[in-house]
Structures are given as structure tokens and as C-alpha cells.
Amino acid sequence: MEDSELIILQKAHNEFNSKNFKRAEEIYTQFIESCTKSRDCNALDLAIAYNNRGQVKYLRVDFYEAMDDYTSAIQINSQFEVPLYNRGLIHYRLGFFKEAERDFRRVLELNPGFKDAKESLSQTLLDSEEKWKRGYTDARH
Incomplete structure (x- = not known):
């Protein structure tokens, strides 16, 4: 360079x-x-x-x-987990839980100790389940 x-x-x-x-x-x-x-x-x-x-x-x-x-x-x-995490946060904020889950899981494959990614994955799964329970059937698919 x-x-x-x-x-x-x-x-x-x-x-x-x-x-x-x-x-x-x-x-x-x-x-x-x-x-x-x-x-x-x-x-x-x-x-x-x-x-x-x-x-x-x-x-x-x-x-x-x-x-x-x-x-x-x-x-x-x-292998750069930070943009994966950042993209996952946006997916989450937009309600794209499947995509958020995929990004957070990939972050944790790369760095199992990434605390914020663990917490974000947990929250994504909870919110996805809640959305599914309320009748938004596409939340878990």
C-alpha cells in the first residue's frame, strides 16, 4: 500500500x-x-x-x-466479526430476525467470547419467538 x-x-x-x-x-x-x-x-x-x-x-x-x-x-x-455484528444489529432493528440470527451466530463462530453478540443473539431469538407467537408466522422462517 x-x-x-x-x-x-x-x-x-x-x-x-x-x-x-x-x-x-x-x-x-x-x-x-x-x-x-x-x-x-x-x-x-x-x-x-x-x-x-x-x-x-x-x-x-x-x-x-x-x-x-x-x-x-x-x-x-x-473473518472480520465486527461488520457481521454491526449488520446483525441493523437486521435486528429492522425486524429481520432470521438474518440477524445468522449474522450473530457467524460472529460467535469466529469469536465465541464476543459478549455483545451472545446477548444480541439471545434477544433476537426471544423477539423472534414473541413475534411468532403473535401470529407473524414468517418470524422464524
Whole structure:
């Protein structure tokens, strides 16, 4: 990876950590575009950039756009449990319990000690069962 790409990524992280989310999103986008054109781009850095840009979108309640970024991060690095967990949270919030359950279970396959994923899976299963009991038969399918 070129030094300029690393500098861009670090700037994006700094803006994100400073809660300058609009600017962070712009810089993550710049990094993603640059990285996807590069032949020697670090896959984990790219996955982190997608995940973090997804977090910015999540915070502004653009759930579907955030899910797209999380999915991109997962496609780049299928062992990266954080975007799986984040995508699972959105599935849960949207009431897509089957998809949320699948994401949380995959997180726990990758990292059995991921406490928040265990709790989220538990809550997803409870809410799915409750939805099923109330007559929403598609909740468990």
C-alpha cells in the first residue's frame, strides 16, 4: 500500500475518533476509491474503512447504506466479526430476525467470547419467538 493511502486512512480514523463523522465519511470514501484502484491495497484496511464508513451511515440512520458497507467489509474479509455484528444489529432493528440470527451466530463462530453478540443473539431469538407467537408466522422462517 502506498504511504499516501495510509495517510488518508489515518486522517479518516482521526476524524471518526473526533466524532467529525461527515468529514470521516468523505475521507473513508476517498480511501476506499483509491484502495480499490490499487493493486497492493491491504484487505484488512479496506474492510475497516468500509466498516467505519458503515458506522457513520448507521449513526445517521441510513441503515440500508450502512448494511451495504458492512457487507462489503465482510466480502473483503470474511473473518472480520465486527461488520457481521454491526449488520446483525441493523437486521435486528429492522425486524429481520432470521438474518440477524445468522449474522450473530457467524460472529460467535469466529469469536465465541464476543459478549455483545451472545446477548444480541439471545434477544433476537426471544423477539423472534414473541413475534411468532403473535401470529407473524414468517418470524422464524
